[in-house]
Amino acid sequence: MRYQIDRTIRRVATALCALVLLLFCDAALASGGDFYPGDLGQAIAAISIFGLLLFILGKWAWGPIVRQLQDREQSIIDTIESTQKHEREAKDLATQYQVKIERAQAEAEDILARSVENAANEGEKIIDAARQEAREALKRGVAEIKQAKRQAIRDMRDATADLATEIAGTIIDESLTPQVHANLVDSSIKAIGQRVAEES
């Protein structure tokens, strides 16, 4: 739509310009061709002045400006390229580090798994050893108890023998009445009970 409007405006403007030019040329011809379109002099002057201007501006104005522009653009391009290069390097480095991190993580996980496994094995071993030790301790305890029991029985037998010997001695030394006999039996039983209690 806008393009069509622009085109229409351009056409109208062109038509108006053409109309004015046509009227002007017509008027010029009607007045006997008085209009002066210039001659060779203006053309030569225009070419000479333009040539001179091109030389002067080209040497002292456009040349330095264009060089300055090119230098600045080159410097910007260099900076962009250098930045891109650094970015690429940083990305490569980041990738390398990522790979290293992943490898380290894998290694750590491996080490952890092995440690857990080792710890489990060690634990098993410790438990087995402890069990073994406990069994041996129990066996030793039982043996000691048996030994102590045997010793106690032996001691009790010895004590009983000694006591029987003493009682027999006492009996032999004293005349036995029923009352004495009963007292002797009671005191002997008490003495045996006390000795057993002391030895246990």
Place this chain on the structure above:
Amino acid sequence: MLGAAEFDLMEYLSAHLADHPWDGCTVHIGSMPVTWMSSAIAGMIIVALGLIAIVIPVSRRRKDTPTGVYNVLEILTVFVRDSIARPALGDDKKVYKFLPLLLTLFVFVLGMSLIGLAPLGPLSAWLKWHIPFLKGRPIGATPTAVLTVCAALAMITCFSILFSGLHHAAHAHHKKKKTPMLLCWALSPVLWAVSLCPPIPGFMGVVMLGPLVFLELIGVVAKCFALMIRLFANMIAGHAMLAVLMMFVLKGVQAMVDKGLNDVFYITPAVVVGSAAIGILEMAVALLQAFLFTVLTAVFLGLYAEPAH
């Protein structure tokens, strides 16, 4: 003029639009008049001096971070390079080769079109008292409204095309065939003309070569001729319109003096406003024409100076 019974429109328009050769500044070579100084030539010299006086000092202010007026110059350079030269010429080597030509053409055509809008008539009258040499000679015509100046500008484009085309054809042939450079230069018109034509294989190619070369050469000349007419017509049309509008004021005053018609006095403000509006339009047209002239020159250079086929 005001007291005259008849107002001569053509005389008025001619006085405002045409170039005015200075007295005694025209020589004749055979029957051909050659003017070496006129109001339009003076205008061109003023434009050239003005450009030299402005552009060169400003271009020396360049630094890494552009500031001030230098910015304008750099924006202009970048605009001509990126919006005109690059789309038309493509290759950066060609762009930088023709960039000074295009930039100078742009500012020169713009300056010549704008100087016609500057009120240099009163200035020339004032200078009469300070520079006796001028003797009140006019210095304020629009050079681009002079047909031969437009023709000269079109010839500059044509010569640029021709010279670049011959130069490229000679160097390309020398590089390709290792022919001596002098011979390449001698053959360059034929090589360039042939390079303009699309390649047609076989017998038809030989038959069509002549007519195609002729047509392409006619095309170059026609395009340069169109360039001349476009600039001239646009400039003369705008100026004619301004002159006609300003003429209304004079006609109104004449009617007041001769016939006592006081009402026509009221036409003056409308005419002044209209003239100001047309003046602004003229500035836009000047800018547009400078742009168009430069764009078309770049396009023609791209098409013909170093043709792809």
